[in-house]
Amino acid sequence: MKVATYGSCLSRYSVNALQARSDVQLLGVVYHNRIDRFVDHYIDKTSTEPSSDLIEKMQLSDAGSARCNLMLDNQLTTRKLGHHAIRNQIGFINALDTDLDLIVLDNFVDIIAKLAAPKNSEPSLFLTFSDCENIHELFDIEKEYLNIDLAIQKWDRLISWIREKQPNTPIVFFNFPMQHHTNNALKLRSLEFAEKFKNDNCFIVPDCPVHPSLIDTPSHFRTMQYSMYAGVLEMVVKNKPYITSKTVNDADSVLRATIKKQ
Structure with missing residues (x-):
């Protein structure tokens, strides 16, 4: 099964769990x-x-250098865009021009990220601001999160673009669950996205809280949670191209069963 992912560890680790099946x-x-x-x-x-001139001017802290370079790698085609933690593969954008069996997407970054906008008007970057010691010399930090309605417009565009390239491939979308998060603003953003987002070109995994026993950090879950997500991915692939209301209900049942356990 040939797969590509976009988003965060939610998509990636769910596919990793699928590899066991x-x-x-x-x-x-x-x-x-x-x-x-x-x-x-x-x-x-x-x-x-x-x-590259802007990137070279960034003075990275000793503690944050590796993390910042990783984040830059993932945002620049001159580095490793679309190749996060994989070797000897063609990358996300090139993969869309091949015959894929599954594409998995999630919106974690859109829920949590404020970007750093260069003072010289170059395009923005996603950074951990403390990693760059001269961040305020080079960048202005966004004061507001990405508007959810605008995020949905951009997601519609991305999914439409993928669907043009992959007319028959199952596309699965995860709205990143934040009901457990201590940051109420992020919790509300995730809930707003889930309420508003509809798209006929992909299978939207039912929004469901993660049981406390399956939470590792606010942005990462324990292996069993990803294994359950992998079961949803497997079910979607098995039922393609006929994704029906029964598929949605079955996925919902799988996920909601986890929050009933005490």
């Missing part, structure tokens, strides 16, 4: 890209990536 070849993985940035840069091409 199926022969999975992961061809491309996008991390650390907010949806507006990705669509504008790589689909509509209304903006370009930040220049």
Whole structure:
């Protein structure tokens, strides 16, 4: 099974769990890209990536250098965009021009990220701000999160673009569950996205709280949670192209059964 993912560890780790059930070849993985940035840069091409001159001016802290370089790797085609933690594969964008069996997407970055906007008007980046010691010299930090309605518009554009390239491939979308998060703003953003987002070109995994026993960190879950998500992925692939209300109900039952356990 040939697979590509876009989003965060939610998509990636769910596919990793699927590898225990199926022969999975992961061809491309996008991390650390907010949806507006990705669509504008790589689909509509209304903006370009930040220049190498800007990147070279960033003074990285000793503690944050590795993390910051990883995040930059994931946001620049001159580095490793679409190749997060995979080797000898073609990457996410090139994978869309091959015959894929499954594409898995999630919106974690869109829920949590404020971008760093260069003062020289170059396009923004997603950074851990403390990793760059001269962040305020080079960048202005967004004061607001990405508007949910705008995020949904950009997601519609991304999924439509993928569907044009992959007319018969199952596309699965996870709205990142945040009901457990201590940051109420992020919790409300996730709930708003789940309430508003509809798309006939993909299978939207039913929004469901994660049981406390299955939470590792606010943004990562325990293995069993990803295994249950993998079961949903497997079910969607098995039922393609006939994704019916029964598929949605079955997925909902699988996930909601986990929150009843005490």
